[in-house]
Amino acid sequence: MKSTAADGDSGGIRAVSRAFRVLQAFSPERMSLGVAELVRETGLPRTTVLRLVETLAAEGVLESGPDGQVRVGTRLIGLAAFSAAAWTVPEPSLARMRALAAETGETVSLYVRKGLCRVVVGQAPSPNTLRHVVRPGDELPLSVGSAAYVLLGLEAPDERDVLIDRVAAHSGTPGAAAPLRRGVAAAIADGWAISHGQREPGNTGLAVPIRPDDSDGTRVPARPVVLAIGGPTVRFTDDKIPGFVTAVRRCAEDIARTGLPPALY
Amino acid sequence: MKSTAADGDSGGIRAVSRAFRVLQAFSPERMSLGVAELVRETGLPRTTVLRLVETLAAEGVLESGPDGQVRVGTRLIGLAAFSAAAWTVPEPSLARMRALAAETGETVSLYVRKGLCRVVVGQAPSPNTLRHVVRPGDELPLSVGSAAYVLLGLEAPDERDVLIDRVAAHSGTPGAAAPLRRGVAAAIADGWAISHGQREPGNTGLAVPIRPDDSDGTRVPARPVVLAIGGPTVRFTDDKIPGFVTAVRRCAEDIARTGLPPALY
Numbered sequence: 001m002k003s004t005a006a007d008g009d010s011g012g013i014r015a016v017s018r019a020f021r022v023l024q025a026f027s028p029e030r031m032s033l034g035v036a037e038l039v040r041e042t043g044l045p046r047t048t049v050l051r052l053v054e055t056l057a058a059e060g061v062l063e064s065g066p067d068g069q070v071r072v073g074t075r076l077i078g079l080a081a082f083s084a085a086a087w088t089v090p091e092p093s094l095a096r097m098r099a100l101a102a103e104t105g106e107t108v109s110l111y112v113r114k115g116l117c118r119v120v121v122g123q124a125p126s127p128n129t130l131r132h133v134v135r136p137g138d139e140l141p142l143s144v145g146s147a148a149y150v151l152l153g154l155e156a157p158d159e160r161d162v163l164i165d166r167v168a169a170h171s172g173t174p175g176a177a178a179p180l181r182r183g184v185a186a187a188i189a190d191g192w193a194i195s196h197g198q199r200e201p202g203n204t205g206l207a208v209p210i211r212p213d214d215s216d217g218t219r220v221p222a223r224p225v226v227l228a229i230g231g232p233t234v235r236f237t238d239d240k241i242p243g244f245v246t247a248v249r250r251c252a253e254d255i256a257r258t259g260l261p262p263a264l265y
Numbered sequence: 266m267k268s269t270a271a272d273g274d275s276g277g278i279r280a281v282s283r284a285f286r287v288l289q290a291f292s293p294e295r296m297s298l299g300v301a302e303l304v305r306e307t308g309l310p311r312t313t314v315l316r317l318v319e320t321l322a323a324e325g326v327l328e329s330g331p332d333g334q335v336r337v338g339t340r341l342i343g344l345a346a347f348s349a350a351a352w353t354v355p356e357p358s359l360a361r362m363r364a365l366a367a368e369t370g371e372t373v374s375l376y377v378r379k380g381l382c383r384v385v386v387g388q389a390p391s392p393n394t395l396r397h398v399v400r401p402g403d404e405l406p407l408s409v410g411s412a413a414y415v416l417l418g419l420e421a422p423d424e425r426d427v428l429i430d431r432v433a434a435h436s437g438t439p440g441a442a443a444p445l446r447r448g449v450a451a452a453i454a455d456g457w458a459i460s461h462g463q464r465e466p467g468n469t470g471l472a473v474p475i476r477p478d479d480s481d482g483t484r485v486p487a488r489p490v491v492l493a494i495g496g497p498t499v500r501f502t503d504d505k506i507p508g509f510v511t512a513v514r515r516c517a518e519d520i521a522r523t524g525l526p527p528a529l530y
Contacts, residue, residue, distance in 0.1 A: 002402075019281045019338065021323050027343070027349035029526050053279045059285050059381045065487045072528045074384040075285065077402030078292070078346035083345035086337040087291035112339065114325045116385065119339040137342030217374045222330045262296050263328075263337045 015052070018044060022052050032069045087136065088120040088265035093255040097124035097207060097227075104244055106231035107132040110253070111140075111147040111207070112223055112264065116170040118142045118151055121225075132203060132230035143171035144156040146193035146207040147228040149183040153193075154209050154224030160184070161251070192245050196233050204236040205229070208248050212256040223265040227252040279525040280317070283309060287317050288326070297334045337442075351528035354387040354484055358520040362389035362492075365516040369509055371496035372397040373516070376405075376412040376472070377488055377529065383407045383416055386490075386526060397468060397495035408436035409463040410495040414452035419474050419489030425449070458509050460505040461498050469501040470494070472515050475508065477521040486529040492517040 025033060025041035033041070038049045053070055056062040060075035089097070089110070097108045099123040109132075110122035125131060134140070142148045148167075155163055165182060168177035175242040187193035192208045199205075207228035212218040229248055236244070290298060290306035296305070302312045318335055321327040325340035354362070354375070360362035362373045366389040374397075375387035382404040390396060399405070407413045413432075420428055429449060452458035457473045464470075472493035477483040494513055501509070 006290065015278065015280050015283045016317070016320045017324055019284070020326060023344055024340075026347050031347070031351045032530075051278070055281045056382075059282055060384075061285060063488075068485065069487075070346055072351040074386060074402060074404075075289075076378045077352050077386065078343070078400070079288055079341070079402075080348035080352070081400070081402060082291050082293050082296070083337055084447070085343035088341050088347070104299070113341045115323075119325075119342070119429070121339060121342065135346070136342070137339060137344075137346060139339075176364070184487040221332075222332070222336070223328075223420050254387045264307060265297075 005204075011250065015055075018042070018048065019052050019056060022049065022056065026072065029129070031067075032068055032071050034236070038070065081145070084228070087121060087261045089261055090259040092258040093260065094124065095121070095122045096251055096258060099122065100229070100247060101126055103247055104229050104231075105235065106229040106244075107134070109134060109147070109228050109230060110224045111151060111228060113142060113155075114139065115153050116142055118145075118148055118226075121264070126231055128231070128235075130232055132205075132232075134230075136250070139226050141171060141199060142167045143173065143176050143180055144183075144195065144198035146183075146187070146195040146205040147226050148180075149187035149193040150196070150207040150209050150226045150228075151224055152180075153224070155186040188208050194236070196236070202233050204231060204233040206236070206244055206248060210251050210252045210256050216257075218257050219259070219265050221260055223264065225260060225264060227255070228261070280320075281314065283307070283322060284317050287314065289319065291337065297330075299333055302429055303335065306352050307368075317359055332376050345471045347479070352386060352526045355524040355527055357523040358525065359387070359389065361516055361519045361523060363492070364375040364422040365389065365512060366391055368512055369494050369496075370500065371494040371509075372399070374399060374412070374493050375475075375496040375525070376416060376491045376493060378407060379404065381432050383410075383413055383433075383491075386529070393496070393500075395497055396496075397470075401498060405433045406436060406464060408438065408441050409446075409448075409460065411452070411470040412443065412457035412491050413445075414448040414458040414460070415474050415491045415493075416489055418458075420493070457514070459501070459506065461501070467498050469496060469498040470504070471501070471509055471513060473510070473517050475517045475521050476527070481522075483522050484524070484530050486525055488529065490525060490529060491522070 014247040022043045025038055039046050057064045059210040060073040063071045063073045069096045101108045105128055109120050112120045112121055120134045120136050120138050164180055168180050194206045196204045205228050207226050210227055212220045215231050286307045304311050322329045325338040328336045328338045328411045356411050370393055372391040374385050376383045385399045385401050385403050429446055429525055433445050456527040459471045461469045470493050472491050475490045475492055477485045
């Protein structure tokens with residue numbers, strides 16, 4: 001093994017990024033992976049994967065079995081407990097989100113921005129069998145969709161334009177900036193947003209900002225948070241939308257008071 | 266930032282290890298830490314901590330707030346869901362462990378070996394207020410204690426002696442190898458082990474191996490697993506011990522059939 005200058009060089013940083021790419025290949029449905037699968041999933045060279053698995057196994061983050069399969073290690077137990085505690089929606093707020101899912105019939109989600117994506121950080125599924133299915137932790141594009149417009153509308157005005165340009169460039173869709181800018185402007189003007197089939201045909205989203213009122217001692221999250229409902233466009237008929245907006249807004253007001261996941265404060 | 270040769274050099278590997286040292290500083294009780302606290306907790310130089318936080322924040326594993334506080338990032342949501350699913354004790358087995366805790370009055374724990382430590386991977390707490398308290402994910406020494414003896418006794422005979430020497434050397438206690446070797450030999454001969462106050466004064470542990478019988482289709486874990494009860498020595502009176510051994514053994518047989526956490530297969 002070659003020795004190197006300092007551990008903070010780009011090699012070290014790249015190794016950390018790649019280690020998380022390896023970990024990201026696992027999921028509750030895929031708890032045990034072979035090296036060949038890890039190579040395929042991560043797109044990294046086989047030697048790199050082997051070295052990362054060895055390092056992560058030495059740390060107890062992964063376990064490399066005699067059968068050649070790589071599994072989760074014990075080191076993630078504590079980390080998972082911390083993450084679960086940090087990202088759990090407080091029970092009164094989750095109950096309120098479940099009530100909104102029952103009232104509207106649609107999946108209720110909490111979104112925050114992560115870099116140039118938006119991420120689902122809390123959820124109450126629709127009671128219908130045809131429903132919008134996202135998993136907490138899933139990363140969705142920030143270039144389209146009602147939740148993206150409202151999230152970007154909550155960013156500091158002097159940083160918003162640059163961010164919109166970066167998000168549009170990152171989307172890979174030529175000319176994405178202009179419609180995104182219009183969507184954000186409308187969300188700011190209206191205080192809510194709706195989008196039909198932008199991310200996925202036949203899927204509609206309706207989003208409102210969560211605006212805590214700290215005058216009564218309500219805690220203000222450290223970053224913008226959005227509450228949205230999502231489901232098949234056919235169920236978002238014109239006659240229902242005003243009622244949906246009122247219902248989602250009321251839920252947003254309630255959960256601003258009852259609290260968001262601890263990680264957001 | 267200096268560029269370096271390859272990312273697989275010792276710098277890269279060291280950066281991955283150090284990144285997990287930073288993550289390990291967080292816990293459900295300490296969800297938000299300042300850089301000074303991270304420096305204190307990890308023992309790493311401030312510049313290294315800053316660089317690692319920056320890398321982990323770019324990956325979405327951590328979030329660095331405008332208030333200078335570092336929090337959990339959204340990237341850990343999915344990882345935590347995977348780890349939680351992998352390490353969850355199947356409900357029938359957890360119910361059986363709870364029944365053993367009620368029957369014996371002591372905390373019931375599942376242990377596996379991780380390198381030169383043993384780790385708690387499942388638990389049913391004692392119903393008593395004075396009780397053995399360990400958290401799943403906690404790493405305990407493999408050099409002392411009944412669970413250590415039984416775990417080491419389950420290792421392949423041709424690797425056991427070298428492992429015992431390494432564990433003893435790692436413990437930092439001169440002369441630790443001989444008593445450890447005796448403890449392991451007794452555990453193998455008896456099929457169970459008991460230890461009083463070895464890790465902590467006044468604490469007793471009683472451990473048995475989990476030996477799945479695969480003749481009836483029971484799945485065999487990929488690594489040795491031990492079931493133990495632990496509590497104050499004053500409650501492990503001589504007259505109670507035979508009954509405890511029988512009770513813990515019966516539970517071990519039952520949960521070998523009803524199943525261990527998916528990560529162990």
